[in-house]
Amino acid sequence: MSQGKIVLMACGSFSPPTYMHLRMFEIARDYMQSLGMGTVVGGIVSPVHDAYGKKDLVASHHRISMLKLALRSSGWIKISEWETQQSGWTRTKLSLQYHQDTINCHMSPLNINTESPSWLPDDVLNVNSIDEQNNLNEKLNGNVGEGVTVKLLCGADLLESFAKPGLWSDEDLETIVGRHGLVVVTRAGSDPGRFIYESDMLYKYRKNVTLVTNYIANEVSSTVIRRLLQRGESAKYLTDDAVLAYIRQNRLYGSVPCVTEYNLLNDILANYEKSPQDVIMTSPEETSFKNILISIRDKPSIVDETITVKRAKKSNFLMPNHTDTISPTLDPKPKMAYIDKVPSTYVPGKAVKIVSDVKQHAIKDEKGGGCAL
Numbered sequence: 001m002s003q004g005k006i007v008l009m010a011c012g013s014f015s016p017p018t019y020m021h022l023r024m025f026e027i028a029r030d031y032m033q034s035l036g037m038g039t040v041v042g043g044i045v046s047p048v049h050d051a052y053g054k055k056d057l058v059a060s061h062h063r064i065s066m067l068k069l070a071l072r073s074s075g076w077i078k079i080s081e082w083e084t085q086q087s088g089w090t091r092t093k094l095s096l097q098y099h100q101d102t103i104n105c106h107m108s109p110l111n112i113n114t115e116s117p118s119w120l121p122d123d124v125l126n127v128n129s130i131d132e133q134n135n136l137n138e139k140l141n142g143n144v145g146e147g148v149t150v151k152l153l154c155g156a157d158l159l160e161s162f163a164k165p166g167l168w169s170d171e172d173l174e175t176i177v178g179r180h181g182l183v184v185v186t187r188a189g190s191d192p193g194r195f196i197y198e199s200d201m202l203y204k205y206r207k208n209v210t211l212v213t214n215y216i217a218n219e220v221s222s223t224v225i226r227r228l229l230q231r232g233e234s235a236k237y238l239t240d241d242a243v244l245a246y247i248r249q250n251r252l253y254g255s256v257p258c259v260t261e262y263n264l265l266n267d268i269l270a271n272y273e274k275s276p277q278d279v280i281m282t283s284p285e286e287t288s289f290k291n292i293l294i295s296i297r298d299k300p301s302i303v304d305e306t307i308t309v310k311r312a313k314k315s316n317f318l319m320p321n322h323t324d325t326i327s328p329t330l331d332p333k334p335k336m337a338y339i340d341k342v343p344s345t346y347v348p349g350k351a352v353k354i355v356s357d358v359k360q361h362a363i364k365d366e367k368g369g370g371c372a373l
């Protein structure tokens with residue numbers, strides 16, 4: 001039976017966000033829609049307030065920045081900063097209620113001209129045009145209302161935390177499950193079906209609990225990423241490269257900056273969410289620049305990237321000024337490099353190799369005869 005229009009909301013720390021936090025949304029939406037369980041009109045990630053005080057919970061502005069990077073390509077999952085902006089920690093029941101009430105308020109024709117919060121999923125406002133046949137039938141039968149239901153999307157470990165003494169109040173759980181509903185994604189080592197069976201309250205509302213089997217199991221967690229970073233090991237392919245670059249740049253979770261030239265470039269790119277044309281670099285030498293061409297290489301024989309930066313005429317400093325000189329221009333990502341010094345023998349326009357480490361940046365010309373700085 002269709003449950004009408006649904007927004008999936010995930011609460012949690014997201015310190016840092018992982019690919020699995022994002023996959024959870026995709027898996028749940030596919031499952032619900034393919035079984036005609038409702039129309040998922042959006043997703044919301046609601047990071048918890050700093051006062052939650054969990055171990056390794058970095059400041060909410062960092063967690064929000066990382067979520068923005070991780071979700072920059074999503075067309076339907078938004079980040080709500082509401083919980084982090086409250087004076088202290090908010091119970092999940094209240095957060096679900098707030099988001100549901102606000103969405104339904106914005107859908108009312110009376111509020112059509114009021115400004116929408118940034119976390120409001122785009123399709124919420126187009127919701128009538130994307131109504132599915134299932135919903136229309138249910139509506140005609142009087143089974144579903146006009147409004148949107150915000151459901152709690154979680155992994156099975158969060159469901160199992162319901163049984164921890166003193167963590168959740170019975171009344172809150174009854175409202176969360178009875179009025180909103182749960183969408184639970186399986187996680188290794190958990191048996192959510194049994195957990196529901198063994199809880200009288202969950203069993204009573206089992207129609208409101210959707211269990212989604214994750215057949216493409218991925219046991220990455222924030223803990224795993226933090227551990228790898230603390231040990232100076234690679235966490236690549238467990239979360240977005242831009243998230244990892246952000247972590248290194250801000251020295252979060254005891255991470256240390258890596259030493260490859262690609263990491264240097266990624267760190268720089270992670271700073272730029274705007275289009276290249278919008279970004280003006282601050283530079284002590286903004287006047288009298290000459291173009292020079294730099295090839296960023298991973299291995300000596302392969303040219304991976306070609307970028308253009310500008311060189312100050314009167315000094316040995318190389319700094320990108322405007323990024324509108326980026327080459328190739330078809331690539332949407334801004335590409336730039338910062339190099340402390342160039343050799344005085346450097347000929348503008350000639351390809352160079354950048355070698356970098358934490359303390360110094362060196363530049364070599366094509367024949368390998370450049371000078372280390």
Ligand SMILES: Nc1ncnc2c1ncn2[C@@H]1O[C@H](COP(=O)(O)OP(=O)(O)OP(=O)(O)O)[C@@H](O)[C@H]1O
Nearest residue numbers: 012013014020154155158187218219220221222223
């Ligand atoms: N691999 C996973 N499979 C299914 N659900 C997951 C997975 N990782 C996280 N989740 C879910 O994502 C939500 C947010 O969780 P949270 O921020 O606590 O992530 P976490 O990776 O479990 O964190 P930590 O490792 O710090 O405890 C929770 O509902 C959690 O159950």
Ligand SMILES: NC(=O)c1ccc[n+]([C@@H]2O[C@H](COP(=O)(O)O)[C@@H](O)[C@H]2O)c1
Nearest residue numbers: 011012013048054091092093167168169
């Ligand atoms: N009583 C409650 O409402 C209650 C209790 C425990 C955790 N939570 C929420 O569950 C999420 C748990 O996140 P973690 O898995 O990162 O601890 C957080 O968003 C937290 O606010 C809510």
